[in-house]
Amino acid sequence: MTLPTTKPVHLVGVGVAVAVAVLLPWFAPNQFYIHLATVGCINLMLVLGLAIIARAGQLSMGHGGFALVGGYVSALLSMKGWPPLLTLFVAGLVAAVIAAALGWIILRLRGVYFVLVAFAFSQIAVLLALDMSSITGGANGLVGVPPISIVGYVLRAKPQFYPFALGCALVTLLLTWLLYRSPLGTMMAATAENQRLTESSGIDTHRVQVIAFTIGSGIAGFAGALSTHYLRFISPDSYTFWESVSYLTMLVVGGRDGVLGPVVGVLVLTPLPELLRSTEGLQHIIYGTMLVLCLMFVPNGLASLVHTWRARQHVAPANATRVVEEVP
Amino acid sequence: MSMLQVDSLKRSFGGLVAVRTVSFDVNEGDFLGLIGPNGAGKTTLFNVISGVLRPSAGTVRFLGRDISGQPANRTVRQGLSRTFQAATIYPEATVIENAARGTLGSNLTGLWGGFFSGKWRAEAENRALHVLDLLGLTRRVGLKARELSYGEQRRLGVAIALASEPRLLMLDEPVAGLNPEEAAELASVLRRVKAERGVTMVMVEHHMRTVMGLCNRVVVLDHGTLIAQGTPAEVVSNPVVIEAYLGKEAVHA
DSSP states (O other): OOOOOOEEEEEEEEHHHHHHHHHHHHOOHHHHHHHHHHHHHHHHHHHHHHHHHHHOOOTTHHHHHHHHHHHHHHHHHTTTOOOOOHHHHHHHHHHHHHHHHHHOOOOOOTHHHHHHHHHHHHHHHHHHHHHHHHEEEEEGGOOOOOOOETTTTTESSSHHHHHHHHEEEEEEEHHHHHHHSHHHHHHHHHHHOHHHHHHHTTTHHHHHHHHHHHHHHHHHHHHHHHHHHHEEEEETTTTHHHHHHHHHHHHHHHSSSHHHHHHHHHHHHTTTHHHHHHGGGGGGHHHHHHHHHHHHHHHHHTTTHHHHHHHHHHHHHHHHHHHHHOOO | EEEEEEEEEEEEETTEEEEEEEEEEEEEOOOEEEEEETTSSSHHHHHHTSSSSSSSEEEEEEEEEETTTHHHHHHHHTEEEOSSSSSSSSSSSSSHHHHHTTTGGGOSTTTTOOOOOOOOHHHHHHHHHHHHHTTTTTTOOOOOOOOHHHHHHHHHHHHHHHTTTSSEEEETTTTOOOOHHHHHHHEEEHHHHHHHOOEEEEEEOOOOOHHHOOOOEEEEEETTTEEEEHHHHHHHHHHHHHHHHHHHHHOOO
16 A cells, blocks of 8 residues: 555566666677666666665755765775775775765755755865875876776676676665665655654654765765776766766656656666767757756656556546445 | 653743743643643743753653653654644655654664565554544545645644654644534544543643643643643633733623
């Protein structure tokens, strides 16, 4: 009643989607498609992180900042000789710890103030990467970041890296789904919908929001590190304010409810700029127009179309039973 | 046994003293009415007791523990829940989800539990169904809360508060804005809740018929000061109370 129970139809749908994603390298016309799919997997993790923060009722405009921190941490440690498979997790952990400390202070700020401070954090992260050039290489960034290797198997080429990125994205997706169903996820949703009432139900809503911010930013740190080991390069330009905005756009266009929204948002918006590239100068205009149209006509995101359609199918029988019940 | 002890409680906002040195007790099993003219400081007093506002001075003790100034969420977990004046619900969630969210503070699994098992949800929904049944909302469980009538939304607000299984429930103007039928219905629901759950209740209310019909004791506030307390019959015939409500002439008339 409260959750769409996992019906066989849903399981089949998820199974088909996963199968298509896994088999992609076999029917992709060229490596560019695999590259795009890998970027999509990394984007999906970042957007899921943002979705978890939004689930608890906050918008993070500094999401790219945490990805940048994660990318640099993992790059620097692996260049010192640490195994990249380990540094990925260290990167996520460092981002999470920063988020927890920052969140404890700034999540007392409501709404627009939180947005501004999170934005300022991402700008500071970029400036630090630029200024601490003895460590970070300044504007040139870090070149030659070691590739990820799993028990001697080095993920250097695109078709080798893609399955790993897909695996990470799917695990993140599964964990997010489990989180949303858990008591903690329910507390997050309740906090976002009515913070005062949630507080009066005995829940420390500030703590819930800090935890959501920590988890979401930790995922961003991990994803930023993953991307760095994929591209073998990171610079202050890798995650600027515009990346933060684009994750937010994917989340809003796809939908903020559930895990389907981020998936749809990433699937639509990751390849879109590439598809529009042939229109030369018009691509930004078309991209912008599509966003505006989406916000006007599907304000709850493309994924909400599924719910609307499903609800429409249920309306008739539901009304019928209600009428019957009213009769004494 | 006295469950809640309010001792010389004071709260001011800048130069405005909303509540000045108010003391009273709530005994176990009481249905206490807190009345007074507009601006008497009833809601402020309510907010200070439930932890939404900090007291400027004085103490609040609940079940023998000092709860003054502690965050509202901890007070709720110790067994003191409250409702709000306006319909305070989760509009986009279903009725059963609304009531089930009321159980979240009572630690069915702990913060990190319930990841791989749906047992907590069954337990939460089971408890939610009980309170919804008590409040006559059983037939509405599948609807979204915003689809309910205003009267039903007010009852849902009480259901959410009750789902946390409080020992003391504080109701902030539960019948305000309801029509006479809805008010009477809510009053009978509250009476039933009290009988079946044995919850001690405190109610801020303007609607005198509801107060007279439900409460065994009444505390009267005026200009932030406690001016009278006693049974409803004693209070309505008290000249000080009549003066506060109607002015001096009414007493002599």
